Amino acid sequence: MLKILIVEDDPQVAAAMSYLIEENATYQVVGTPDDLTSAVTAAEFQSPHLALVDLNLARGSDGFSVALRLGDMGVTCLFVTAHPPNFPLPELAIGCLTKPVTGDELHFALSWAEDQLRGRERVGSKMPKNLVSYADSAAFPVEHELAKSLTQRLSLMLRIKLHVARKVEELLEKKRADLREDD
Numbered sequence: 001m002l003k004i005l006i007v008e009d010d011p012q013v014a015a016a017m018s019y020l021i022e023e024n025a026t027y028q029v030v031g032t033p034d035d036l037t038s039a040v041t042a043a044e045f046q047s048p049h050l051a052l053v054d055l056n057l058a059r060g061s062d063g064f065s066v067a068l069r070l071g072d073m074g075v076t077c078l079f080v081t082a083h084p085p086n087f088p089l090p091e092l093a094i095g096c097l098t099k100p101v102t103g104d105e106l107h108f109a110l111s112w113a114e115d116q117l118r119g120r121e122r123v124g125s126k127m128p129k130n131l132v133s134y135a136d137s138a139a140f141p142v143e144h145e146l147a148k149s150l151t152q153r154l155s156l157m158l159r160i161k162l163h164v165a166r167k168v169e170e171l172l173e174k175k176r177a178d179l180r181e182d183d
Contacts, residue, residue: 001026001027001028002026002027002049002110002114002117003028003030003046003047003048003049003050004021004027004028004030004048004049004050004051004052004110005029005030005031005032005033005039005046005048005050005051005052005070005075006018006031006032006051006052007032007033007034007039007051007052007053007054007057007063007066008032008034008052008054008057008080009034009035009054009056009057009058010054011032011034013054013099014032014034015032017029020103020106021106021110023103024110027110030042030046030048031046031048034057034058035057035058035059035060035061036057036061036062036065036066036069037059037061039051039053039061039066039069039070040066040069040070040073043070043073043075044073048075049075049076049117050075050076050077050078050110050113050114050117051067051070051075051076051077052077052078053067053070053077053078053080053081053093054079054080054081055079055081055083055084055085056081056083063079063081064089064092065161067079067089067092067093068092071091071092076093076094076113076116076117077092077093077094078094078095078096078097078109078113079092079093079095079096080096080097080099080101080109081097081098081099082098082100084096084098088132088134089134090134090135093134094113094133094134094135095109095112095113095132095134095135096131096134097109097128097130097131097132098130098131098132101130104128105128105130105131108125108127108131109131112125112127112131112133
């Protein structure tokens with residue numbers, strides 16, 4: 001059973017994707033969080049194998065931050081977004097499925113992602129036009145060195161942003177504990 005987390009801020013899209021995914025009995029949707037915090041919490045409790053991550057999320061969150069945190073937790077991510085990045089981000093996700101998607105495209109993407117997770121090589125299957133593997137650098141017109149530089153910078157910026165957010169949360173928790181002691 002492949003456990004899937006859908007990180008999507010539009011409840012109708014999340015519900016439709018859940019319905020389509022669970023048509024296949026070998027897939028189980030374990031949560032539909034809509035932002036970074038709820039995605040991390042869901043991943044901690046549900047231990048998904050794969051996360052389908054939109055890039056624009058609720059409460060100022062973005063899919064890049066979610067993919068970075070989930071990746072640190074060992075969860076493989078596949079971006080599912082209407083506005084895909086113009087360059088590969090292999091350190092964040094295995095690829096990108098561009099919305100809108102049909103049921104057949106979603107099922108193919110899940111089967112392909114499962115093959116990636118299990119180390120199987122897909123032979124003879126033609127990928128849908130809206131599914132791009134980040135392992136295939138030929139799919140991107142950007143010069144490879146430029147793309148590499150951009151992804152490294154993006155990854156560094158996200159890691160710094162998450163580090164600062166963690167430190168702020170630690171300080172807030174310490175302050176809360178101090179206030180509880182004073183009461």
